[in-house]
Amino acid sequence: MNNGEISDYFSALSKLMDLQGEDSFKAKTYSIAAYNIDQLGTELSTMDDATMAATKGIGASTARKVREILDTGKLSQLEELMERTPAGVLEIMKIKGLGPKKVRTIWKEMGIESVGELEYACNENRLASFKGFGQKTQEAVLQSIAFIRNSAGFQLWAAVEPIAESWIARLKQGFPNYQFVLTGAFYRQLETIAEIEIVSDMPADTLPKLWANAPGITMTQNEEGLLLQMPDNIPIRFYFVKKEAVASSQFRKACSAAFLAAFEKEYKITEGARTEEEIFANNELQYVPAAMRETASILAKAKAKTIAKAIEVSDIKGIIHSHSKWSDGQETLETMVKHAIGKGLEYLVISDHSQAAFYASGLTAERVAAQQIEIDGLNAKYAPFKIFKSIESDILNDGSLDYEPQVLATFDLVIASVHSNLKMSQEKAMQRLLTAIQNPYTTILGHPTGRLLLSREGYPLDHKMIIDACAEYDVVIEINAHPRRLDLDWRWVSYAMEKGVLLSINPDAHSLAGFDDIYYGCKIAQKAGLTADKNLSSFSLAAMEAFIEKKKSR
Ligand SMILES: [Zn+2]
Ligand SMILES: [Zn+2]
Incomplete structure (x- = not known):
């Protein structure tokens, strides 16, 4: 475990102590410890207890807690505080602009215990009229809730890339007779991604059979494909198609809705095309890389063959x-x-x-x-x-x-x-x-x-x-x-x-x-x-x- 992760325990501890109305002086001490740990040049995991306790900004009592975290992956005092806090209130803590003391007021004085209830209260203008809050805070809270909703389930493209590539590599290795190609938002290089999408010509029941009893894997199958979910992992969606339909399916799933609608209006997606390039060539269009298949307007450039080579x-x-x-x-x-x-x-x-x-x-x-x-x-x-x-x-x-x-x-x-x-x-x-x-x-x-x-x-x-x-x-x-x-x-x-x-x-x-x-x-x-x-x-x-x-x- 690195210092950044250890520091997170202490800042959570400090915030929950404030939330629960505990000794605010001690809470402050832990928040300072969190900052100091984050700034340390040496990893705490490489130190013995004596060195740790003697490190500037740490001290004996913090060092004992660090040891507990390193040994058990837990901090009992934090666990105990979390047990006493409703899950919905922990969610409210994630809202920007609401410190632990404000969340305490929302929880204890307004009786609100979930993000949904809080949103409702804001819409009824109750937060704005509560002492210590006001219109601006209420607006910020509503904005933050909307932001959290929109971000939920998404990951950065950069975090998804190694996972997507390793899936493709392992599938190709495990099933050398079938094709596996990426498609969807990841293939289109969008900045945040909710799921990895893969087109394959492998029989639709191979993976469900293989993973039927695998612990922790949930599979949902519908006519479109198979959605694979594992705890703490980005979901993977498989589209199983006939061998001849791999390229056309990859193309369809890779385009934004606007691009695809414009394409289908004027051009034909060649079923049986071996590659996406072939689909463009058959329509006498310049190839449009997946990343650029966002708006309809790029099609005019593809027709005029004026898409310049993008930077690398x-x-x-x-x-x-x-x-x-x-x-x-x-x-x-x-x-x-x-x-x-x-x-x-x-x-x-x-x-x-x-x-x-x-x-x-x-x-x-x-x-x-x-x-x-x-x-x-x-x-x-x-x-x-x-x-x-x-x-x-x-x-x-x-x-x-x-x-x-x-x-x-x-x-x-x-x-x-x-x-x-x-x-x-x-x-x-x-x-x-x-x-x-x-x-x-x-x-x-x-x-x-x-x-x-x-x-x-x-x-x-x-x-x-x-x-x-x-x-x-x-x-x-x-x-x-x-x-x-x-x-x-x-x-x-x-x-x-x-x-x-x-x-x-x-x-x-x-x-x-x-x-x-x-x-x-x-x-x-x-x-x-x-x-x-x-x-x-x-x-x-x-x-x-x-x-x-x-x-x-x-
Ligand atoms: Zn800079
Ligand atoms: Zn800067």
Whole structure:
């Protein structure tokens, strides 16, 4: 068990103590312990009891609890609290914006014990009129409930990919005489996935017979196929078809409803086609990769054969947006440079956090200067590889950037991102972002909506207006490649391309492994048909230098 997981026990303990109205001083101690454990450089599982107790921020009593967690996978005090809490109240605890003390009021004073009851109370305006809550809290609660509903059962594409691939590999190995192909939302590379879908020509009763007595497996069969469910695993849906129908079924299940309806109106799905490519070729259409089969409009391009080749990982020439040990990254600059060179990349844009991000050791103006001296040294040592001087500047509450102009002028490029006060109205969010876009030092707008897929909705934006402003002020829009962000949403990428706005697939790497997130950025950008020439991080070093020169001269 790692420190992050151990830390979760302590934060749950602290929250449940507050919920149950227990000693709030002790609850606070556990919440501090949770934070300290999460920040530790060494894994607690590798320490003996004495070392653990002597570690700064842990102490003897916390160490005893850590030992219990490591030995048994449980924390008895937490278990006992959970037993005393109705399951529905535990669910209410997951709602954003409601701390344990507010949930206690909802539970004990309003008598509400489930999310459904709470939603009902909100709709009747009861939460807003209760002391200590108000209209804003009520609206936020309703929004959060809707968000939880919509996210339930979904997983990130990145988490599903290894599972899907291993299923296909194992099925092919176990049943070498049959075909197994992926289809559905996963195959279409959507950012979140509810189930893995597989088409096969194996007899429909083979798997149900094989797994009939397998513990923990539930199988539901209907005329469409077989739904396989295992505890804590993403469900898998099988479509069993005749050998000749594998490709046409894969095609049908892979398309969005809108695309499929438009296709069937004008074209014919060739039954008996051996591949999806054949289906397009038979209709004299250019092949449309599954990722792009979302809207009907792509069909006109397929007919005119004007779909350009979408970006791939091999098109990426440099890492833009990365964090080193100077702020909250895990590695030194030099280690990052060597890793980037090893990957055949031409440059690294180092963009540590700015001073307002104190929780992430954001850089003061003095530390910016010191970092730039180190960069100059490394650039001399590793030429022709180049580190560009950058910063991920917080967009402050009023929309301004986080340094004086003379400091901003020392960067080759500035990524401007919102990290604080994320709960804002659309009006406020627009004012902050538009001010930042208009700032002549802003090169790239970082993760534009601040969303975290399946865990946090972004602040509300008028995307069109943001993209129009980026076009006017020559600001690049990031496609943050972290699988939990993928922000700018791909649905806006084609509008940005139409407006002549450059995009940039950026890993926002905090570790060496983080560089590889560009893969997820490319996968999602492919959905919008982003081409390498419209993506800043696929500019060669020379093109990147020219781009910076031009931007600076403005
Ligand atoms: Zn950021
Ligand atoms: Zn970042």
